[in-house]
Amino acid sequence: MIDLRGIDLNLLVSLDALLAESNVTRAAERLHLTQPAVSTQLARLRQIFGDPLLIPAETGRGMTRSARALALMEPLHAALKNLEVVVRHQPAFDPHSDVRRFVIAANDNATSVLGLPLMERLPELAGQGVRIAFVVADQPSTAERLERGEIDLLLGSERMIPASMKARKLFDERFVFVQRKGHPRGTTPLDLDTYCSLKHVLVSTSGGSFYGFMDEHLDALGRARRVALSVQHFTLVPELLVNSDYVSTLPSRFAERHNKRLDLFELPFEARGFTLFAAWHPRNHVDPALVWLRETLTDLAAA
DNA sequence: ACTCCCCAAGCTCTATGCCG
DNA sequence: CGGCATAGAGCTTGGGGAGT
Numbered sequence: 001m002i003d004l005r006g007i008d009l010n011l012l013v014s015l016d017a018l019l020a021e022s023n024v025t026r027a028a029e030r031l032h033l034t035q036p037a038v039s040t041q042l043a044r045l046r047q048i049f050g051d052p053l054l055i056p057a058e059t060g061r062g063m064t065r066s067a068r069a070l071a072l073m074e075p076l077h078a079a080l081k082n083l084e085v086v087v088r089h090q091p092a093f094d095p096h097s098d099v100r101r102f103v104i105a106a107n108d109n110a111t112s113v114l115g116l117p118l119m120e121r122l123p124e125l126a127g128q129g130v131r132i133a134f135v136v137a138d139q140p141s142t143a144e145r146l147e148r149g150e151i152d153l154l155l156g157s158e159r160m161i162p163a164s165m166k167a168r169k170l171f172d173e174r175f176v177f178v179q180r181k182g183h184p185r186g187t188t189p190l191d192l193d194t195y196c197s198l199k200h201v202l203v204s205t206s207g208g209s210f211y212g213f214m215d216e217h218l219d220a221l222g223r224a225r226r227v228a229l230s231v232q233h234f235t236l237v238p239e240l241l242v243n244s245d246y247v248s249t250l251p252s253r254f255a256e257r258h259n260k261r262l263d264l265f266e267l268p269f270e271a272r273g274f275t276l277f278a279a280w281h282p283r284n285h286v287d288p289a290l291v292w293l294r295e296t297l298t299d300l301a302a303a
Numbered sequence: 304a305c306t307c308c309c310c311a312a313g314c315t316c317t318a319t320g321c322c323g
Numbered sequence: 324c325g326g327c328a329t330a331g332a333g334c335t336t337g338g339g340g341a342g343t
Binding site: 024039042043 | 325326327328329330
C-alpha cells in the first residue's frame with residue numbers, strides 16, 4: 001500500500017526544481033510561480049522531510065543543498081520522470097536540448113565496436129546535456145544493476161542477457177584470424193596446420209582461461225592449438241600482436257578497427273559466431289530517451 | 304444521484320524584514 | 324545590494340457535508 005497522504009505530489013515537482021536550481025527565485029521562474037509561493041512550498045517541504053533541504057550560504061548569496069537534498073536529487077528526478085512517462089505516456093526526448101546521463105554496460109569488445117563509434121559521433125548526434133558512461137558488464141551483478149536502474153543498457157551476447165530483460169539484436173558477429181603486418185608467416189590464406197602451430201593469444205572475458213570457443217571447435221576436429229597467453233581484455237590484443245609474433249582470433253568488427261596494423265584472414269575451419277544484443281529493463285521500454293539511445297546504437301551497428 | 308454552499312488551501316500581489 | 328522569508332488582502336479551486 002502506497003501511503004502519500006498529506007503529500008501534494010506537485011510539491012515534489014517544486015522540490016525537483018528547487019534542488020536543480022539551488023535558488024528559490026530561479027526555481028519559481030522555472031515553475032511559473034512567484035518567489036513567495038515557492039518559498040512557502042519550500043517551507044512545507046522542509047516540514048515534510050524534516051530537513052532544511054536548502055541552506056542559505058554563509059556569504060548571503062546562493063543556497064547549498066543539504067546532504068539529504070543531495071541524496072534526493074537523482075532518485076526524485078528519476079521517479080518524477082517515470083511518473084511522467086506513466087501519466088503522459090510519451091514525453092518527447094530531444095538529444096540536442098535535454099539533459100540526460102546514460103549508463104551502458106558492456107565488455108570491451110562491445111565498447112570498442114559500438115561504444116567508440118557512439119562516442120566519436122556524439123557531438124553531432126546530441127547536445128552538451130547528453131553524457132554517457134561506459135561500465136564493465138560484470139556478471140552476475142549486471143542483472144541486479146539493470147533492475148535497480150543503475151544501468152540503462154547492456155550490450156552483450158545472448159548468454160549475457162538476463163531472461164527478464166527486453167532485448168534487441170544489433171548484429172551477427174563472426175571470428176577472424178589476425179596477425180601483425182609483416183608477420184613472418186606471410187599473407188597466404190591460412191590452413192589448419194599453420195593455425196595450430198602458431199602461438200595464440202586468447203581473450204578470456206571471465207579471466208584466466210586458456211580454453212575458448214575456438215578450442216572447442218578444434219577439439220571437435222581432433223586438433224589443438226597453442227594458447228600461449230590469456231588476457232581478459234580485447235583491447236590489449238592489438239598492442240600485444242604488433243610488438244610480437246603472437247596471433248589471435250578476434251571478432252571481425254573489432255579486428256577491422258585495427259586493420260591498419262593487423263592483417264585479417266578467414267579461419268581455416270567452420271567456427272560458430274555470436275550475436276550482439278542490446279538489453280534493457282522492461283520499465284524503460286517506452287522511455288523516449290532510451291528509445292533514442294537504442295535507435296542510435298542500432299543505426300551505428302548497421303553502419 | 305445531484306446541487307448547493309461553506310471552508311480550507313493555495314495562489315496571486317505588494318510590502319517589508321532579515322542577513323551577510 | 325541581493326536573495327530568502329513572512330505577512331496581509333483578495334481571488335480561485337476543490338472537497339465534503341447537507342438538503343432535495
